[in-house]
Amino acid sequence: MQALSLHMSKTAMGASQKDFESAMNQVKLLKKDPGNEVKLKLYALYKQTTEGPCNTPRPGVFDLINKAKWDAWNALGNLPKETARQNYVDLVSDLSSSDSSSQVKPEADRKQPGYETLVVTSEDSITKIMMNRPAKKNALTIQMYREIMLALEAASKDDSTIIVLTGNGDYYSSGNDLMNFMNIPPGEMEKEAKNGAILLRDFVGCFIDFPKPLVAVINGPAIGISVTILGLFDLVYASDRATFHTPFTHLGQSPEGCSSYTFPKIMGQAKAAEMLMFGKKLTAREACAQGLVTEVFPDSTFQKEVWTRLKAYSKLPRNTLHISKQSIRNLEKEKLHAVNAEENSVLQERWLSDECINAVMSFLSRKAKL
Numbered sequence: 001m002q003a004l005s006l007h008m009s010k011t012a013m014g015a016s017q018k019d020f021e022s023a024m025n026q027v028k029l030l031k032k033d034p035g036n037e038v039k040l041k042l043y044a045l046y047k048q049t050t051e052g053p054c055n056t057p058r059p060g061v062f063d064l065i066n067k068a069k070w071d072a073w074n075a076l077g078n079l080p081k082e083t084a085r086q087n088y089v090d091l092v093s094d095l096s097s098s099d100s101s102s103q104v105k106p107e108a109d110r111k112q113p114g115y116e117t118l119v120v121t122s123e124d125s126i127t128k129i130m131m132n133r134p135a136k137k138n139a140l141t142i143q144m145y146r147e148i149m150l151a152l153e154a155a156s157k158d159d160s161t162i163i164v165l166t167g168n169g170d171y172y173s174s175g176n177d178l179m180n181f182m183n184i185p186p187g188e189m190e191k192e193a194k195n196g197a198i199l200l201r202d203f204v205g206c207f208i209d210f211p212k213p214l215v216a217v218i219n220g221p222a223i224g225i226s227v228t229i230l231g232l233f234d235l236v237y238a239s240d241r242a243t244f245h246t247p248f249t250h251l252g253q254s255p256e257g258c259s260s261y262t263f264p265k266i267m268g269q270a271k272a273a274e275m276l277m278f279g280k281k282l283t284a285r286e287a288c289a290q291g292l293v294t295e296v297f298p299d300s301t302f303q304k305e306v307w308t309r310l311k312a313y314s315k316l317p318r319n320t321l322h323i324s325k326q327s328i329r330n331l332e333k334e335k336l337h338a339v340n341a342e343e344n345s346v347l348q349e350r351w352l353s354d355e356c357i358n359a360v361m362s363f364l365s366r367k368a369k370l
């Protein structure tokens with residue numbers, strides 16, 4: 001995508017309003033999602049061309065998407081409307097030619113730009129969101145929660161049929177990065193707990209509302225929030241090396257990700273209590289027997305078998321698949337949002353408790369591991 005960066009006008013005469021309108025139509029015909037960075041550039045140039053420099057107030061800190069759009073537009077400063085129009089037309093022309101010449105490309109080329117903690121790729125009508133902090137077992141930082149939300153938002157609108165969440169390396173994810181609790185200035189604990197609960201509400205909310213089939217490809221052990229949200233996925237495929245662990249009580253925390261509602265529904269009250277209250281770690285086969293996992297594959301053939309299956313599914317009629325997902329899930333949405341809100345308000349208090357603070361300090365001082 002670097003090759004697509006803006007350059008000076010290609011046409012000496014300058015782009016006309018008609019060129020601009022035709023470029024706007026061409027954008028709609030692009031077969032490949034150009035990625036967030038390019039889409040933000042297009043948005044900014046469109047706004048600069050049609051409205052001139054940005055002079056609206058910056059959206060609030062949690063309005064991630066509108067804030068990113070505002071930043072992109074604002075970055076164009078006083079760029080004249082004519083130059084913005086020309087740059088828009090040139091960028092679309094670059095995109096169209098790369099779109100039509102796009103053959104099968106290596107993954108590095110298909111990678112969508114703009115993510116630091118994820119690798120997001122689209123191929124065969126499947127958008128794959130891969131958590132990419134293997135050295136830290138894909139522990140979820142604040143940035144990672146935000147990038148996953150952005151990637152889901154983009155995937156909900158791209159032309160993919162199925163969306164996959166997976167992890168890079170030996171772990172699927174070790175859950176919340178416990179460093180998220182560090183470096184909080186004295187006196188700011190309550191404010192940070194509140195901000196954390198808002199972020200968590202929005203993060204889980206994205207999964208509740210996600211309109212397309214969501215598949216978790218569990219390549220290795222999964223802990224904490226990476227497990228609890230699985231009840232909001234449509235398919236969960238696991239390597240036989242994967243384990244499922246929700247050690248909330250050990251950490252002085254309480255269940256999130258709507259698991260206090262979805263787990264008892266999926267596996268029954270007694271099994272859910274064993275996991276969510278007593279922190280029992282399940283093997284992939286146990287999780288499958290309890291209905292949390294759809295199917296388990298031998299680790300040696302896991303990737304091959306899962307991707308063959310998903311490629312076949314991605315050829316199913318797209319709209320029908322999406323409509324079926326929505327009719328299965330929509331009935332529950334209101335309830336799930338209420339559960340999400342309740343879980344987060346309990347958790348917000350837990351984060352301020354001695355039991356939680358001591359557990360996090362023990363891990364960070366290397367005294368305790370799961």
Ligand SMILES: CCCCCC/C=C/C(=O)SCCNC(=O)CCNC(=O)[C@H](O)C(C)(C)COP(=O)(O)OP(=O)(O)OC[C@H]1O[C@@H](n2cnc3c(N)ncnc32)[C@H](O)[C@@H]1OP(=O)(O)O
Pocket residue numbers: 135136137139140145174175176177178179180196197199200223224225226248251253256363368369370
């Ligand atoms: C906005 C906030 C929302 C909060 C939502 C609420 C969510 C709750 C949860 O998800 S609770 C679950 C939290 N997770 C944990 O408690 C796991 C902690 N990690 C461990 O116990 C172990 O690291 C392990 C069992 C996952 C792996 O052990 P091992 O194989 O021995 O590897 P290392 O411990 O050496 O790990 C390598 C490297 O990664 C760092 N790391 C791993 N997981 C986390 C983590 N969750 N948070 C922070 N850091 C993590 C580990 O410290 C090592 O770092 P180093 O190489 O030493 O710098």
